[in-house]
Amino acid sequence: MDRIDRKLLNLLQHDASRTNANLADEVGLSPSSCLRRIRRLRQAGVIDRIAAILNPAKAGRTLRAVVTVELRLHGEPNTRQFLDSAVREDAVAQAHAVTGDVDAVLMLRLRDMEEYDALCHRLFQDRTNVARYWTMMVIRTAKDETAIPL
Amino acid sequence: MDRIDRKLLNLLQHDASRTNANLADEVGLSPSSCLRRIRRLRQAGVIDRIAAILNPAKAGRTLRAVVTVELRLHGEPNTRQFLDSAVREDAVAQAHAVTGDVDAVLMLRLRDMEEYDALCHRLFQDRTNVARYWTMMVIRTAKDETAIPL
């Protein structure tokens, strides 16, 4: 994992559709060497996958929200059970168990408030283990980065 | 944006390294038609980009945190100013202005607590506009999805 690998990863994190020859040129390697490095990085699992990133607006999921959740019963098995139910929801983009005043944080991607309403019923109400939850609707996203700085 | 487009997008969101012929076969189209659809989706901006998704553990950023921030001076220009400073930080993966008790939410990707400490000094202390902030360290991530369900 030298300087060239890092440079390659940075380029690929922002645009993985570039040709190998193009990348090779930019990092100062021959195409074959460059390709072999990329393949090595994939096999080592440093590169988890190559994915298409959609424009949320054009995919019809413009509404985002951050929800913090306090459970009635805390501790490992309860937290796990709650997260399992959250993971199954399409609108839940991220689900984390966290330290602090609450037990979990969810990041939602919603079509509209109707979907939000329905989701709240399923995850937070009636016979769920949720004591309270706080919803922060996203007004504006200033940064949303999939790349990990190296 | 018909059923085939959605199917293509779902496949590409999870693995954009597949060959066109392979995709075409799976959605039941000829390679050329399939390719033209994908190109159309890219030009229309539905597909924002193709990106390599790294394994955070192997990229050396295993620590994650969610930070909620309350500003001293609220309102648009102040929030914007704070978010601008957050955006510049490598460790800040996401930065959102939100509704609710706080003004902003940050998602962090950190190397270690030392980096967290340094970041807090720069963003939250001294002459910043931050009144209070609450850090929720991520214990476990149950879901972390880049794909947008269609």
Next chain:
DNA sequence: CGCCTCCGTGCATTTTTATTGCATACTGGA
């Protein structure tokens, strides 16, 4: 200090994949 091995590199070639031209089939509107 020299030798040896291993790993990464570059070049040339082969194989695979993407792209394009063209004729045909389909779809929605008058």
Next chain:
DNA sequence: TCCAGTATGCAATAAAAATGCACGGAGGCG
């Protein structure tokens, strides 16, 4: 029903990726 616009499949071409092979530098060891 006809027409215009658009998508489709096939075949040919262009481009890119993958591979075999020989060379060269870094590090270990006598």
